[in-house]
Amino acid sequence: MQKFTSDDFVTMPWKNGGGTTVQFASYPAGADHASFEWRVSAADITTAGPFSLFAGYDRSIAILQGNGIALELDSLHATMLTRDNKPFAFRGEQQVHVSLLDGPVKDLNIMTRRACWTHTLEKLQFSGSMQCAMQADQIFIYNTRGATVHCRTLAGRELECGIGEAVLIDATDGDHVDLSASDTATLYIARLTAKRNDQ
Structure with missing residues (x-):
């Protein structure tokens, strides 16, 4: 993380x-x-x-x-x-x-x-608490506006992600990330998946 x-x-x-x-x-x-x-x-x-x-x-x-x-x-x-x-x-x-x-x-x-990775990008607005599914080898979370977001992995790692900051989390930290914010936060979430030899 x-x-x-x-x-x-x-x-x-x-x-x-x-x-x-x-x-x-x-x-x-x-x-x-x-x-x-x-x-x-x-x-x-x-x-x-x-x-x-x-x-x-x-x-x-x-x-x-x-x-x-x-x-x-x-x-x-x-x-x-x-x-x-x-x-x-x-x-x-x-x-x-x-x-x-x-x-x-x-x-x-x-x-x-394209030969090495695939990705998706989504916009997420939330407040309170939620689970963000990993669904990738790595997940990159960018906080674009609103509240500071607290990120916690199943491995017990925790970080605060303020406006204009980002967090990169590896799948070895668990299959989801717990997110919490005291007010509405707007995030962009990029999921990055490495291609295997058989893909």
Whole structure:
């Protein structure tokens, strides 16, 4: 069980040089654009333009702040994405052009190398107590707004996850994580599953 705060985040240029990304976590640690197997990051989008190409990766994106974006994939259609939408999944080799709906946004990005990992990304709002099923080899929990969340694994490990912080939990800690918050918290939960040799 590992906690990530702003002291751990790394700011780096986009692969295409069009902006900057704040990397929350990646595997393996220290990997660059060409070698990471999975990565969780956030980016500020201030102008219209293309996304970087990541051939061989699967991607999911969600809006953390701002009024939203329009994503045009392979020049075929546009998908509107706001904070109220579910995360949107696409392939890293698709040609993606983004337009701002009304002002700049901050987005959350999950990327997994298709040959090595699969992932899902969901948005969760809750208050009180609940169990969050692992259902993966690793689960990455990002607290985007609201209350601080207390995380406790079946192995007895505990951490406080405040706004703008994240927790990475391994399946060896148990099949679920107990979450509790004194008020409403908004989380994004990425489940990361390594592909086996027979997959």
